[in-house]
Amino acid sequence: MKLYTTRATPFGRTVEIVAHELGLHEDLDIVETIVAPMKDNPAYQQITPMRKIPALIIEDGTLIVDSPVIAEYLAARVGDTRLFAKSSPDHWKVLSRYAIARGIAEASVAARYEFAARPEAFRWQGWVDDQFDRITAALGVFEKDPPAATGAITIADIALGTALGYLDFRFPDYGWRDRFPALAAWVKPVEARPSFAATRPPI
Structure with a gap:
């Protein structure tokens, strides 16, 4: 492939x-x-x-x-049903949390493009602020109900981990770890997984 x-x-x-x-x-x-x-x-x-x-x-x-x-x-x-929780009563919850986590990534990339791709004279700070308002609200959802610290990892967990990693990578000054301590604690062992360690974005 x-x-x-x-x-x-x-x-x-x-x-x-x-x-x-x-x-x-x-x-x-x-x-x-x-x-x-x-x-x-x-x-x-x-x-x-x-x-x-x-x-x-x-x-x-x-x-x-x-x-x-x-x-x-x-x-x-590979016949996996665990990742999307297909055989679990949590299937729709996992998919919904996956969509929210993916939304964090989408808003983060949109904000990044505003600074990296749009000429400075045409940048729209209000639009960027709106993206970060969405990001903050979505992170608040996960802060109140963080993923399980143990058990099988789901697609929602992976998407959340990569979205948080992207914020670290592109927006370190946002300081999400200080704002959302439960998520910061959750992501530490996730970042140590071989799959995450092997795919860290370039510095």
Whole structure:
């Protein structure tokens, strides 16, 4: 399988962590792929028209796009039901928490693009503030009800861990660890997992 990705995004990192957790990472040919707003990447657009990362091409040439879809495919490939809690009464809770965690990542990336891609004269601070208002509210949800410290890791836990890692990577001054001590305590052993340690974004 060929995975077009970069660990600089929480979405690509999530898929790599899923592959590690499922024992599939050695089956992946990782193709480091960079995309950015208003920067053409015609070669990658030939692979996936929206130029979104990550994208997976499996052995028969089928293209699978979007990190939630790829993660679900990898779980199905090995018959795993644990990651998405498919056989558990918590299935819908896990999916909802996954969506919230993914929303933290989406808002963080949107804020990052405002500073990294938009010309300074056109930056909209109010819009960035709105993204961080969403991030703070979502982190508050997890602070009040943090993931279990023990037991099987879920896709929601992985997405939350990568979103927090992205905040550390791109917005260290946000200081989420001081604001959300329960999450800071939860993430320490998560960050020590081999799957997380092996996929840390570049400094």
